[in-house]
Amino acid sequence: MTNVLSVRNLRFSYHDHHEALRGVSFDLCEGDKVALVGPNGAGKSTLMLHLNGILRGQGEVMVGGERLTRDNLPAIRAMVGLVFQNPDDQLFSPTVFEDVAFGPLHMGLPKDEVIARVEAALQAVRMSNYRDRMSHHLSVGEKKRIAIATVLSMKPQILVLDEPTAGLDPRARRTLINLLRDLPITMLVSTHDMRMVQELFPRTIVMDEGLIVADGRTEDILADEKFLNEHGLEKV
Amino acid sequence: MHYAPAPLHIPDGFLNVTVSAICWVITVIVIGMAVSRTNKSLGEKQVPLMGIMAAFIFAAQMINFPVAGGTSGHLLGGALAAIVLGPWAGMLVMTAVIAVQGLLFQDGGLLVMGANILNMGLLTAAIGYGLYRSVMNKSTGTKLAVAGVAAWLSVMAGALATALQLWLSGTSSLQTVTIAMLSVHALIGIGEALITVAALSFIFRTRPDLLGEGSVSAEGGRGWIAAGVVVSLLVVLLSPLASANPDGLERVATDLGFIEAGQAAPYEIIPNYTLPFLGETPLSTILAGAIGALIVLGIVVATGRSLQKKTS
Amino acid sequence: MHFDAFDRYHDTGSFIHRLDPRVKVVVTVAYILSNALLPDGAWTAFGLAWLFLLFASALSNLGPGFTFKRSFIALPFALAAVTVLFSIPGSPLSTFHFLFWNLTITDMGLLRFVSIVVRSWLSVQMAILLVATTRFPDIVHALEHLRVPAILTTIIAFLYRYLFVLVDEVFRLLRAREARSAAAPGSRSGGSAAWRARVAGNMAGQLFLRSYERSDRVYNAMLARGYTGRLNTIHPHEMHRMDYIVTVLALFIILLFQLIGRI
Numbered sequence: 001m002t003n004v005l006s007v008r009n010l011r012f013s014y015h016d017h018h019e020a021l022r023g024v025s026f027d028l029c030e031g032d033k034v035a036l037v038g039p040n041g042a043g044k045s046t047l048m049l050h051l052n053g054i055l056r057g058q059g060e061v062m063v064g065g066e067r068l069t070r071d072n073l074p075a076i077r078a079m080v081g082l083v084f085q086n087p088d089d090q091l092f093s094p095t096v097f098e099d100v101a102f103g104p105l106h107m108g109l110p111k112d113e114v115i116a117r118v119e120a121a122l123q124a125v126r127m128s129n130y131r132d133r134m135s136h137h138l139s140v141g142e143k144k145r146i147a148i149a150t151v152l153s154m155k156p157q158i159l160v161l162d163e164p165t166a167g168l169d170p171r172a173r174r175t176l177i178n179l180l181r182d183l184p185i186t187m188l189v190s191t192h193d194m195r196m197v198q199e200l201f202p203r204t205i206v207m208d209e210g211l212i213v214a215d216g217r218t219e220d221i222l223a224d225e226k227f228l229n230e231h232g233l234e235k236v
Numbered sequence: 237m238h239y240a241p242a243p244l245h246i247p248d249g250f251l252n253v254t255v256s257a258i259c260w261v262i263t264v265i266v267i268g269m270a271v272s273r274t275n276k277s278l279g280e281k282q283v284p285l286m287g288i289m290a291a292f293i294f295a296a297q298m299i300n301f302p303v304a305g306g307t308s309g310h311l312l313g314g315a316l317a318a319i320v321l322g323p324w325a326g327m328l329v330m331t332a333v334i335a336v337q338g339l340l341f342q343d344g345g346l347l348v349m350g351a352n353i354l355n356m357g358l359l360t361a362a363i364g365y366g367l368y369r370s371v372m373n374k375s376t377g378t379k380l381a382v383a384g385v386a387a388w389l390s391v392m393a394g395a396l397a398t399a400l401q402l403w404l405s406g407t408s409s410l411q412t413v414t415i416a417m418l419s420v421h422a423l424i425g426i427g428e429a430l431i432t433v434a435a436l437s438f439i440f441r442t443r444p445d446l447l448g449e450g451s452v453s454a455e456g457g458r459g460w461i462a463a464g465v466v467v468s469l470l471v472v473l474l475s476p477l478a479s480a481n482p483d484g485l486e487r488v489a490t491d492l493g494f495i496e497a498g499q500a501a502p503y504e505i506i507p508n509y510t511l512p513f514l515g516e517t518p519l520s521t522i523l524a525g526a527i528g529a530l531i532v533l534g535i536v537v538a539t540g541r542s543l544q545k546k547t548s
Numbered sequence: 549m550h551f552d553a554f555d556r557y558h559d560t561g562s563f564i565h566r567l568d569p570r571v572k573v574v575v576t577v578a579y580i581l582s583n584a585l586l587p588d589g590a591w592t593a594f595g596l597a598w599l600f601l602l603f604a605s606a607l608s609n610l611g612p613g614f615t616f617k618r619s620f621i622a623l624p625f626a627l628a629a630v631t632v633l634f635s636i637p638g639s640p641l642s643t644f645h646f647l648f649w650n651l652t653i654t655d656m657g658l659l660r661f662v663s664i665v666v667r668s669w670l671s672v673q674m675a676i677l678l679v680a681t682t683r684f685p686d687i688v689h690a691l692e693h694l695r696v697p698a699i700l701t702t703i704i705a706f707l708y709r710y711l712f713v714l715v716d717e718v719f720r721l722l723r724a725r726e727a728r729s730a731a732a733p734g735s736r737s738g739g740s741a742a743w744r745a746r747v748a749g750n751m752a753g754q755l756f757l758r759s760y761e762r763s764d765r766v767y768n769a770m771l772a773r774g775y776t777g778r779l780n781t782i783h784p785h786e787m788h789r790m791d792y793i794v795t796v797l798a799l800f801i802i803l804l805f806q807l808i809g810r811i
Contacts, residue, residue, distance in 0.1 A: 049768065052772055054768050054771050054772060074774060074776070077771070077772060077773070077774050078774060081772075082769075082772040084765065084768070084769050084772075086765065088710075088713050088762075089762060089765040089766050089768075089769050090769045091709075092284065092287075092706065092709060092710075092766050092769065092770065093705065093709060094684065094685035094688065094705050094708050094709050095685045097784070098685070098781075098782075101782055102770075102773050102774075102775075103773035103774055105780040105781070105782060106773060106774035106775055106776070106780055107774050108780075111782060114782060115782075134683070134685065135709060136709065136711075136712040136713070150773065151772075151773065154773065154774070246625065247621075247622035247625050247668050247671070247672055248580050248583070248584065248622075248667070248668055248671035248672060248675070249583065249584065249622075249664055249665070249666075249667030249668025249669070249670075249671050249672075250625060250628060250629065250664060250668060251584075252584065253581070253584050253585055256584065267697075267700070268697075271697045271699055271700065274699060275699065280775070280776065280777030281763075281767050283699065283702055283703075283706075283777075283779065284706065284763045284766045284767045284770060285760070285763040285767070286699075286703050286706075287702060287703045287705070287706020287707060287709075287710070287763075288706055288710050288714075288759050288760075288762055288763040288766065289759060289760075289763070290703050290704075290706065290707040291706065291707045291709075291710035291711050291713070291714045291759065292714060292755060292756055292759040294707060294711055294714070294715075295711065295714035295715045295717065295718045295755060296718070296752045296755055296756070298715065298718050299718060299721070299722070299748050299751050299752055299755070300748070301741070301744040301745055301747065301748040310748075311748075311752060316752075320756065328699065328700065328703060329703065331700065331703075332700060332703040332704045332707050333707065335700075335704055336704060336707055336708065336711075338675075339675075339678075339679065339684075339687060340556055340679055340684055340708075341556070341621075342618075342621050342622070342672050342675050342676055342679075343621070345580065345622075345668075345671060345672070345675070346576070346577055346580055346671075346675060347577070347580045347581055347584055347671070402628055402629075406632070406660070407628060407629045407632065407664055408628050408629060408631050408632065409631040409632070409634075409635040412631045412635075413628060413631065416628075427745060430741075430742060430745030430746070430748075430749060431745055431748050431749045431752055432749070433749065434745060434746045434748070434749015434750055434752070434753065435749045435750075435752040435753040435756060436753070437749075437753075438749065438750050438752075438753025438754065438756075438757075439753050439756060439757070442753070442757060443757060443760075446760065
């Protein structure tokens with residue numbers, strides 16, 4: 001299988017000298033669906049912001065075999081679709097259509113192509129009839145699905161999601177999990193939802209204090225109760 | 237939950253076309269400068285910042301606190317916006333707020349929106365930022381004190397400008413409207429000053445970097461000090477003149493042909509309200525009015541176009 | 549929680565709703581301009597302008613009382629015009645004593661006062677009709693088409709989107725304040741006005757910081773989708789033949805009001 005994303009020895013400090021990433025390395029292969037777990041402050045969100053160059057630390061991020069630099073930033077951003085935790089931050093346009101069109105428009109695509117991509121992306125998250133709705137009228141679950149559509153319309157090779165099930169009621173959560181299962185795309189999902197991890201992701205990466213402390217089969221990791229406790233995680 | 241209109245927003249019908257047009261021209265020019273300045277000097281990050289700050293000002297105007305006798309104080313925000321975002325960005329933010337209030341909530345008219353933006357967005361920002369800028373390098377206490385005075389004065393400037401526009405439109409008599417406007421807003425201004433100072437001191441305590449050197453707040457040039465002082469002086473000088481000795485101002489306005497224009501119908505940009513070659517017929521009057529309107533429209537569009545070019 | 553009270557749009561799917569937003573914005577502004585241009589006491593023209601409004605209301609299926617019920621928002625401002633009743637020279641209609649003034653209402657003063665109120669009342673109803681028949685994002689699109697600088701329309705679009713989010717936050721803050729403002733029996737709640745202003749100011753500061761931090765996150769979300777400082781928008785509206793016909797017809801009728809108002 002082809003390697004679509006590889007991260008080598010990534011380090012990053014915030015302005016207050018807090019070291020958020022202390023040498024992180026991992027690879028994603030095409031079609032992988034990987035969970036990223038760990039306690040708050042472990043560096044998961046910081047890592048995700050590196051994957052399409054919003055934060056730039058020391059070390060190497062390779063997407064589709066290309067090293068991320070300032071020059072190929074626009075191309076990389078189209079390849080790695082980043083979905084933020086709070087859909088109110090992700091959906092910043094007044095209407096659903098404008099939001100889903102934002103990515104393709106800023107890739108410089110022609111109008112017809114933009115419209116076609118919006119339709120396809122909304123179809124993929126099963127929200128086709130929401131095209132002309134206004135974002136502030138949507139429920140949290142609906143917003144989360146539209147948020148995924150806003151990056152799907154850019155036809156990314158990798159989907160990176162931050163806490164997709166946080167704040168959802170059981171039914172909306174179920175809908176979202178089914179959606180993630182059915183999307184035929186490489187996926188890295190940061191979450192605290194261990195039941196979803198068990199159900200959906202064959203592979204899990206565990207982070208704590210800016211380091212990857214485990215990377216392997218979800219089954220094995222979830223079986224090690226002592227390890228889970230050490231890193232502030234709960235057995236399902 | 238309902239949306240409560242604020243007392244400075246002039247509705248349509250209360251200003252005549254001449255006064256509305258003059259205010260629009262001033263507003264369009266100043267906003268045009270703001271657009272080209274913000275495009276030049278501020279980074280790409282400013283767009284979402286200004287947008288969300290506009291929503292912040294709108295929402296912050298809903299924070300009220302009971303004063304006395306059933307009235308409540310709340311924020312207009314022009315001075316605060318200019319102090320934390322810098323003058324040009326502050327003006328654009330206030331413009332957006334006033335535009336949405338007029339368009340969506342009918343709080344303030346459309347034809348008179350130029351006047352409303354001028355009164356509540358531009359004058360308040362000039363005073364608020366100008367006075368604050370003059371003590372930028374002083375201690376926090378001084379800055380807060382000056383910000384409070386500037387906030388109060390900015391509300392008074394808006395009130396005075398509103399009163400003058402109403403008078404020039406022939407809607408109110410000068411002395412009454414000035415006294416009424418200024419005395420009501422002297423109280424409202426205290427609320428404005430208190431909230432502005434408290435909000436700023438909160439920001440100084442928690443995120444001093446947002447107001448320090450290198451922040452957007454520090455980007456306005458020293459010219460703003462002059463602008464702030466001039467507008468403040470105008471308020472301080474014109475207020476007593478208009479409320480105690482209106483005859484003087486009335487005479488100036490009559491000499492300038494304003495009172496006439498205000499009292500009669502407002503298509504007097506062209507002398508004698510008629511086109512000479514058509515004589516004094518209704519048709520002539522209408523054509524004169526139409527030409528006047530077209531000239532104003534032309535100026536507005538031309539200004540807009542030239543600024544549009546700079547921005548794209 | 550949803551503050552649907554902020555939504556002024558009422559979808560009835562009528563003919564007026566389906567018009568291009570540009571048409572509605574231009575006609576509304578022309579109508580308000582026309583009212584402002586009509587001379588005092590042009591009752592026939594004001595009456596016709598009112599009929600125009602009623603006709604537009606009827607076409608939009610909103611029911612006859614819709615704009616009327618909401619038209620009083622500008623009424624308090626009429627106070628500002630009260631002085632013209634007495635200050636404009638003319639033949640006296642009635643004199644009365646108020647506090648320590650003797651006030652005389654003149655016929656010219658009354659004429660002017662009523663004219664101002666009528667202008668305002670008609671204009672505000674047309675503006676109400678505009679937002680009831682046009683979704684706000686479409687009004688913003690119309691402004692884009694009409695060459696309002698992109699930076700302003702973008703700020704307005706952001707303002708509209710985050711209005712709901714931030715007002716929600718304000719109400720959470722206000723509720724939290726209320727929950728903690730208890731009063732001992734027999735004593736008045738809350739401290740001095742200055743203290744209350746300080747609490748309100750802290751809330752404003754709090755809200756400012758949250759908004760500021762949110763703008764950082766939104767900026768990141770924009771970057772992640774290819775934003776580089778230039779905003780690209782798609783213009784979803786196209787003027788059809790009907791839109792042109794309606795515009796020309798409406799502007800012609802409004803011009804007629806001017807003619808009638810001046811004869």
